[in-house]
Amino acid sequence: MEGFVLTDAQWAKMEPYCPGKPADPGRSGHDNRLFVEAVLSIVRTGSPWRDLP
Template sequence: MERFVLTDAQWALIEPHCLGKSTDPGRSGRDNRLFMEAVLWIVRTGSPWRDLPAAFGNWSTAFRRFSDWRNADVFKRIFEALSSDPD
């Protein structure tokens, strides 16, 4: 799948804050960048999770992962990492 939202530079700032790296204990996600693209698709479109395109994976799995990241304040850390670049 072609990337449309995140630049490589933005991803470099985001990646260290993601859960599911090979060094993390417990389960890990297959593709954190694709998951972030899915979250951004939901935000941009305002669609419910069940309308997530199949190219992003199973919507229910993506929503559970979103919930886990939200509860772990991952998105807060990502926002803080990116807030110096308003674009």
């Protein structure tokens, strides 16, 4: 997908460690990759957290 910082290979290594997988009890995250990408964007640009996309 265009605009992502993480490659698909990097995300494939991280994904099993993210909470909210379908096998986990309780509510699952809607899009863990989007959240991780948003955090990386904030860290990379130094923007305040309130500007999180």
